[in-house]
Amino acid sequence: MKKLNLAGEWRLRAEFLDVGPERVAEVAAKPDGPFTVYHGKSPNAFPAKTGFMRAQVPCDVITPLVENGVIEEPLIKTNTKNCLWIRDLSWWFFKEFEVTEEMLQEDVIRLNIEMLDFKADIILNYRPMARHTNAFCPFCEDVKRFLKPGTNTLVIRLTSGIEDQYPKDAISFYCASDNAICDQRVYLRKPQFTYGWDWCQPVPTCGIGRAIYLEAFSGAKIISSRMDTCFLQDGNAEVEFFFELDKTNMTASAEAVLEYELLFDGKPVYQGRQELLLVGGLNYAQEKVELQQAKLWWPNGYGEQNLYELHARCTCMGNTVEDRVKKVGVRTVEIDHSKLSDGTRNFFFRVNGVRVFCKGGNWVPTDSVYLRTPDSTYRTLVEEGKAAGFTMFRMWGGGTYEPDCFYEYCSECGILLMHDFMYACGFYPDTLNSFLFEAQREADYQTKRLAHYPCMAVWTGNNEISESITDWFPEPIAPDRFYGEKIFNYIQPSAVHQNSPRIPYMPSSPYFGGKANQVDDGDVHAWTYLGRDPKTKFKFSYELEAFDRMPARFSSEYGFFGAQMESTVQRYHDGEEVVRGGEIWKHHGEFDRKRNGIDGAINRHLTDFSKLDMQGYLLYSGIMQGCLYSEMSEAMRQKPYGAGDLIWMYNDCWPETGWTVIDYYLTRKVSFYFLKRAFDTRKLIVRSREGGAVVTVINETPETVSAEIRYGYMKFTGEKACTGSKTLQVPAHSWQQFDFDGEGDLREGFFFASALESGFETADSLRAYYRDVAFPKAQVKVDSVEKDGNDLMVTVSADAYVPVAYLKTSDDRVHYSDNYFKLYPGEKKTVRVLNCTEEPVVYTAEMEPGERSAADEFQEASF
Template sequence: MRMLLNDDWKITWEPLSREAADAFHVRNKSKDWLDANLPCDIHMPLIKYNIIAEPLHADNCFSSEWTEKRSWWFSKHFKINAEQIASERIEITFEALDAEADVWLNDTFLGHHRSAFYPFTREVKNLIHEGENRLLVRVTSGLERYSEQDISLTRESVVPLTGNVIGVRGDERRVMVRKPQYVYGWDWGPRIATCGIVGDVRLDFSQGLRFRNAHAVTLSVDTGGNGAAQVSLQIELENLHPFRTMETSLKVELLYGSQLAVSTEAEHYLRSGINYIKLRMEVPDAKLWWPNGMGDQPLYTVRASAQSSSQRVDLPSFQFGIRTLRLNMEKLTDGNANANANANASENDKEKEKENESAILCEDVERRFAFEINGVPIFCKGANWIPADSIYARLTNESYETLLQEAKEANFNMLRIWGGGIYERDIFYEKCDEYGILVWQDFMFACAKYPDHLAWFREEVEREIDYQTLRLRNHCSLALWCGNNEVQWAFDEGWNETDAVDFFGGAICYNDIAPRIVERNCPEIPYWNGSPYGGTRPNGSVSGDRHHWHDCTMNEQMEKRITPEEYDKITAKFVSEYGYIGPCRKSSIEAYHQGLPLDRTSKVWQLHNNTFEKDTVLAGIDKHYVPSENLNIDDYLLYAGLCQGLMYGYSLESMLSKPFCSGALFWMYNDCWGEVGWSIIDYYLTRKISYYFVKRAFEPVKLILRHQNGTVTLTAINETSSTITETIAYGQSRYDAVEEDKQPIQLFHAVIPPSYRGTILEWKANEYDPHQAFQYAKSVSDLPSFKPAVLRAASFRDLMIPSALLTLSNIQDKGDCLSFSVTSDVFAHAVHFGLDERIQFSDEYFDLLPGEQRTISMRKPKPSESFSTDCLIPKCINQ
């Protein structure tokens, strides 16, 4: 039996000097209490009662920083009846306390809790009574407990960002506090120090027998023959009696929908306390779970019940996808893969030369870093995920569903949960299971040394990792546990000049605690020590994963930041971070400006401008489109959005076209506030222009063109389980579609097998004027499998393209969406439709070949929104 205690709390604040000894004083405080329900970050009632303004708007974040310098007190009265009191065991659980917390029940101190990453749980049968009871909780943001002496070994590893506009983002003390690290500020987010009871609070009443946990693992799948799968289940049952054994019948069922797939029932003789019951089941004609784009995502339901002589208890049912998982890190058969792939990069920067030299000296060998699902290698397509709100407790399930549905729509098959945020709520992993999105799960350590020389810190980490691995292990979407974000890289390159250079703070967590607990709780899920990590240099390209920052977007040379062809030089086996900055849509910028003018020189604009932007956006516009000086806001947003889209689209295709590369996760997918920043979905859940470029790059069936040393290479991708047969036209064409100047059409008959990614055709590129012509490949069937692939050899601003005439036709109402076709007489760049930017299209800001017809669907506006097809006017940049 369970009782939730989420409603009707009171909250107040006191000076930090009000500590545990003052609980009686605060409890009897008669005024200045605010009403609140859980989950509750202290900012939420303060906003509701107009005590602070919304911190994510304008520059309001500064005016709420005082909350860090207070203690926050939560109070709750609740009633217990006689039946509940009669339970053999009563436990109270606070799912998440952010962060340093003291808890009292009926004036008895239950304990101190110092982590937001695992629950506070206590047995309270002897403290609770029939009738009214009272909880009192003191919570702080956590920093006040730690002195300069406490952080002496870790301080220099945390470099706060400072400036006249952004204030101070980051805090040297954050490493001491087991809570989301990003809340003290990052390059992409403000300083809004979270604090509160940010999860459910519940009472659990148990009698005699209870389920504690279950673990489901796919042992093997038969992709031929009878299609059976071998599944193991471990059930954890607790006999609550301190000294008696118990006779129990355990029934376990696996259901597909409402249909029973397999079941087993047996008698079990339970000892006092914990009992582990291991079962093995064969599932006939198993429905296999596949990543998005490779197949379906069928989910089975695991159901169990235990019957003793006096009671029956049921395991909370959970869903389980049948699939096998492997991280392939075998040696590459071609020892010269890097050299062959990087033939056009012989003049790469000094860092690359240093890396290659080190690899030779240390005899590093190239290894894959490739995930395999059901024995099939996959290319991991996706991005890094951060908490979707600076005040993460107020996120709704609807927001999670929207964000994950949009990731699925953009053809993602992986999200990396970054190590400076949170272990996400259950709904996140449930939706990833449902949508076929694999999860790379960092443990919550990022960009700093951590004090694992302290016994209490190691104990906190042990509890955290034990809890989270048990909580998440049954999700078929969970593909990797990763120790941290960018710590090993900094050990190697970032902290060599600090006072505590020989203190590898955090290494015990990543090298001992985490792998040991993962092996104990879920050995079927791979563990990786950090990101980036692998080889002699943790951020090398020889093996493991790489954060590809300094070669491009964070290069000292502006030209390298804004030139998409720089990504053709990548030799990494898996790119787990890199990015390019672009703005939100206008409606979102207006939302966080709150009526203030949209002035790119203003304090508010610069506050919501990523600290790494460094004029890169304007330089990109200058290179690819128009002079950026004196652009109006609408043109700035259009061209900046197109530049971000160009850089993401081209770079992702570059990585997809490399046979030795097995993943591309850009930084980042979503935002915690409105900003000119890395994401493709903004804080207001609106698609940026770049969203559509990423969606096209990640299509499961596509063609990619690249030009190197006079040869054009055509790569085909078919992630589906079916063979694709197509006749492909290829060669070069003029932007203006002048018939007499066209090259003769060349045709190629292609047979693309399932789960294929590789080169299918090469041809010599005859000399041509890149300002007038381009390389292309396209299907010529009536129902083409592939969209056309286009390769431009010059920036758009330098092309000789005449004005395009766009034609709309075949408008059809299909109930929840409209379908229509669009064509152009000449090459048309960035075709879009001029509607409300929150309206979602199947594709937008795409290129059209001369004479090509593209069919597009559009989500119909809500009935309350006025809309007419007369408003559907196709536009492009060359009009």
């Protein structure tokens, strides 16, 4: 097989939309020179009559526009407003390349383009040859007949595609914010968030993404492969190999040999060989085998992420073509829907038969200009999720299917994926055959592409579309039928069954129960229950007991706003003066509706928000977000039926005050550390009850732990009463509870439990109602600072209880093993400060008791 990489430097220019592919020669004849688009700050753009830009493909057109000084970086200041005109032009990419006589001797020469956003005309040697309208499927066609020896020219004309849809919005229902600029997005198979959402500004995308190359071969090649785990027994595993092969000559059969081997740590553990008679086009082969003493793949914290390598090759007509080496895992995954005594059902993920609590967050695209994300960003974000104790990401359906590197990193780090197909918050035109054709292609391609990754835990049909039928629309404006059912209830489950049958499928998220978002059955997006349901809703601004009242099994969406670190705020102001409440400040998520929620929560729980300066607001906003994430997680984990807590949302596509714990610039927010502690693999949770407390003991690790748990009542000044201890054998992958009796004034202290020697951090019964308590003034100090390689080991202590203490250097992007933590009187806390030479200073966040203003009344918000 011969491969010609077409990535690299291309020429690029814009034209009006009426300049179609038939005018390619006219566009190509325009001379080089400075390229200009006249637009200023108006919505209209006028391309120059001459001139091309240089563009490094793959890229979105935004990248060369920024590099050539046509526009400013769109995600800083208020620049998103100044790039909307990009959608109203056609964008022409030109590439010259050389083809050898030797390559032309092969049976087929396919042009492969992994991602085209969006409406693409493919023109080869000035002959229009194809059109492509799906960013979620690759373009792959035999183009041999269009090629010639020597210099060839490939032209790709791209548009947003939206020009074909006005005003086709008859079935377009969409519940979002004023940010959304185009309900016709439902007709276009491209990332839906690019037209704006309630947490991001619209940034029109248009470009060539990921791999682009010519591939020439003769005979046959493997186009799809995977290894399924059928079952596990006595340390052994039955696995099944699947291969899909493509033979070039359509009118004749041919002998072929398929060879494959499975390696672990570079050593073969199984070798297979099949002699096949292939027909033209698609062929299939499979084999079941038993692996002795299989090395299992486990989620993060539950065991090792053992990965095998699957090598395969096909020899046909004297040509051997190697398949891409794939890392695969031996593991089973299922959803346990078993019934409870009250008639409701569980919703547990079981991996290798073990119940897994799914801790994590919703993944959205890493950049509003998503095609420019480097592999390093995916690695950083996945590794940060692992560091925070995540076992699952939910791939939100308004984004995109990520590149292969992302799924590889998730598999290496043990992070399961609850993966939406890319449909969200709208009703899709399943009455159009052309749309159903693209939906079928997409489902088939993506389920095949991702089937071999051990991180894949469940496919879900879409984001919130089933829920919308029962929860969103009053009768007069409800749609006349469920638009999209042909896709979500027929096409997608069929594709999953055919291509990844060991991965469960759900028609939507949320789903299960008498209605799609039923709180006590299945997967829940908790916005409804904490906002409207009278049995579970907040009685005042983020009433913490509401989390305990909510009988959810698995919450895959709920979140809290939190501000960013000061370095991020400075960064998106890009040299402009930071004005709290200014135009740039508000543009990046600090608008009044959001601030009302943040300020009300700070005022109810922490301190008088009206007295805070900008730095104080950033600090207390982050602490408040962290406290609420911690409370939500602990409420879910301490319930015997609790199965998952995925925050909305984990990462950002642009810099804004929002729900995330990692911001757009990959900086940890204050809340990151609260969530990290809440997701500890060995965890104690203490809840006060009448006459004492109940302690939840969680051990998710693969080792049984012998723990002497000390418990009792402690005053804020350190005096202890009613103390006791209990020695427990805490099995691997276990959850258990015990009660203890005790007395104490919870205005002056708390119940606690601790087993530091066994890896369980001290926990207490104090909820985050810090304004209800008058904490004694504590003396906090740094006891020691020691170097450990490139890190510092900092030990701190306090003589009284401190609800939030934190270490700080001049750089708020420094990573800590823990930060924004509690300090207990007489207990030392040692923190690793990573890659840092500057000794940090320890501070406390003072909690101001007293009367709360009217801002602590809960303002119901709809997101």
